[in-house]
Amino acid sequence: MSSSVQRPRVRKSPAARRAEIVDTAAAVALAEGLECVTLRRIGDDLGVRPGLISHYFPSAEELVAEAFGTAASGELDALLPEGPPGISPVRRLAGFLGRTTGEEYDAISRLWINARHLSRYRPALRDRVAEQEAAWRGRLESLIREGVERGEFRTPDPSVTTVQILVVLDGLGAHANTDTSGRPAAVARMAHITAERELGLAEGALSGPSA
Amino acid sequence: MSSSVQRPRVRKSPAARRAEIVDTAAAVALAEGLECVTLRRIGDDLGVRPGLISHYFPSAEELVAEAFGTAASGELDALLPEGPPGISPVRRLAGFLGRTTGEEYDAISRLWINARHLSRYRPALRDRVAEQEAAWRGRLESLIREGVERGEFRTPDPSVTTVQILVVLDGLGAHANTDTSGRPAAVARMAHITAERELGLAEGALSGPSA
């Protein structure tokens, strides 16, 4: 017990320490919210003094922005990996939509709501939000374009269709802090239905056996 | 200048004072955000000591919840007044959707994002959010039901259609703190298009001459 009170001073390379800080900040952001990303909190989690965090992030706002960026881009990779283009676009899209439901996705929705709200007051975060929105949109759009090229999807404007799907997902995610359950299927599956309609797919084509 | 330093003590009836407090709190919430609803800030706006606000709201969280409730219900009345059922449902719905665009509606979207996020940490606010969501849903649903009865709308499930429209509106409003402009028409009009499709209306039927 007394050993934890007096901790030995461990000295790491700036790159390693910085990465460590950003990673735990991202984890805190995802699990508890961006306002919990404080110098003290991250320092505690790392067994380090708050001043050290300040040393790497002279402005705390910068750390918050970085935490969001890291968390959001990590979740995008989990939700819709760039992956090898071997898998069919229909399956990839079905997989993505399938992952936009459940407790784990609720955490992501919460993070987005959190970031979109906080970006009202924090310019650095606002930039990161715009950046991540572009990244998410880009990832989905290139999937859709690939599907169009392969003849699996049919849409006059892949860019518009992409945003339409994302708008529905944002709308569904808006309630991640309240109800989330007990939605009729016609609502819970709105993203699927929208994608199928806008991409010229048969009804249910995106609810298939893909995870 | 010295007159403002030493202010005369004005004594109001509890009901009047409380209403005054809630009104300014709601205004602050709408214009600057729920985290700006603090004892000090509301006290300053009213030319009164913070302790007085505490006297009426022993818990500050209660005031924040009340501020949101008042602001949200006021905006609902402005957006979709219960009004006399003389006006046709098509016109009322068109009016409502027409008001969901522009800088003024952005402020409302910001408030919703704010409240949905903050309700993650504040139970009292969470209850108010649920209450207001029910109020908004109820108002729109009864409009739709009336339209169905009058034969203007056609939908198998007014309740589901209501939520579908609201989901799209939430999705569009999610970006109120960032881009909002420069959206292609097919996106900006998503709520209109969704409503027209789900209610069996002709394309453009909700974009008419109604304000």
Next chain:
DNA sequence: TTGCTTATTGGTCGCACACTCAATAACGTT
């Protein structure tokens, strides 16, 4: 081994917040 760079500490400062409570004065009642 000696020395230098700098990662890391420990402590401090100022600010904003909610909350508490005894003292005070405005106002209706008598």
Next chain:
DNA sequence: AACGTTATTGAGTGTGCGACCAATAAGCAA
């Protein structure tokens, strides 16, 4: 005109935050 109720003040407490900085020690280089 005196009284009593209570709305309102003033002052103080404790907490958590970011920012700042001199002192310290870890580890690399000479």
